[in-house]
Amino acid sequence: MPFRVYGNKFRCFYCTSSFSHSEDLKEHTKTHESVNLIKTIRTSVTTLVAKLDISGISCKLCSENVNDLRVLLEHLQKEHDVKCSYEALDYILSFKLSDDDLKCLICYESFSYIGPLLLHTHRLHNQRPYICETCGISFGAKGALEKHSQSVHPTKSYQCRHCEKKFTAIHRRDNHEKRIHDESERKCHICSEVLGSIYIRDTHLATVHNVWKSEFKCEVCSQMFRYKYLLVTHKKRVHLKEKNMTCEICGDKFFDKRLLKLHMVRHSDTKPFKCETCQKRFLRKRGLEIHTRIHTNDKRYVCKHCSKAFVQMASLKCHMRLHHENNPS
Known part of the structure; x- marks a missing residue:
């Protein structure tokens, strides 16, 4: 059973309900049995270590009782040929919750409350000695704990030294002052123009002076990207051909949710986008925008051989095949 800690109370992993007794938490958690655990972990876990x-842990395949997670993984591999990753144990803190006596499962020291037990576990056995006394999240550095406490559990506000704006954390105030009030940070070093923000300054340098603050190069095709996440996405989509999203209707696969969503329109009978001039309807907004050029006589695609213009690229390509297919120029 995954759980959280808030002060000296047990907190439900799925909601904000808190309990003084572990048995009450266990009964309450049963009400969340229909919740998708994996999805909850991906969307709500804010710490690297899960509790x-x-x-009462046991094997679901044969009901054999085991003492701890490592024994369970060994049992699954040996008895049921289930492949398990022992690396997962590095991200899990195991407890046997009880209202009578709480023991550390590593050194068996006893505790009356979950808070001191959690503090003991992190400091002695998890190499993360700095723990938030409010929510139980642990940190490897004191500065990280202070930053967390100021941001998540603020006790006072910090006013900007240049304006009336207030912030819940010192680092947020300092970032604000640097971003808004320090002109040297927002000044272009080439033309001396002062921009509205550091981001706008970087964009200005890239678009006006062709100076990029940072570039990430694809080692496969040498294409350059301004941000690392764009390079990672490019490699997955173009070179690794990843397609992890599957259409449940036709089985076609797509790179991401956005492309799947665009595809799903094909399986819909609705055409939500209507032309106000001729009332023709379209599946996609882009289709309507291209169609509207017919009514505005927007012929933006011009033949390089005879200068004839067309509303759509498809019409130009058709024209090229019919009239200029053998034209060498």
Whole structure:
């Protein structure tokens, strides 16, 4: 059973309900049995270490009782030929929750409350000695804990030294002052223009002076990207040909949710985009925008051989095949 800690209370992993007794938490957690655990972990876990109650843990395949997670993984591999990753154990803290006696499962020291037990576990056995006394999240550095406390559990506000704006954390105030009030940070070093923000300055340098603050090069095709996440996306989509999203209707695969969503329109009978001039309807907004050029006589695609213009690229390509297919120029 995954769980959280808030002060000296047990908190439900799925909602904000808190309990003084572990048995009450266990009964409450049963009401969330229909919740998708994997999806909840991906969307709500804010720490690298998960807390699990393993009291009464057993194998679901043969009902054999085990003592801890490592024994369970060994049992699954040996008895049921299930492949398991022992690396997952590095991101899990195991507890056997009890209202009578809480014990550290590593050194068996006893505790009366979950808070001191959690503090003991992180400091002695998890190499993350700095723990938030409010929510139980641990950190490897004191500065990280202070930053977390100021941001998540603020006790006072920090006013900007140049304006009336206030912030819940010192680093947020400092970032604001640097971004808004320090002109040297927003000044273009080439033309001396002062821009509205650091981001606008970087964009100005790239678009006006062709100076990029940082570039990431694809080692496969040498294409350059301003941000690393764009390079990663490019490699997955273009070179690795990843297609992890599957249409449940026709089975076609797509790179991401956006492309799948565009595809799903094909399976819909609705055409939500209507031309106000001729009432013709379209599946996509882009289709309507291209169609509207007919009514405005927007012939933007011009033949380089005879200068004839067309509304759509498809019409120009058709024209080229019919009239200029053998034209060498």
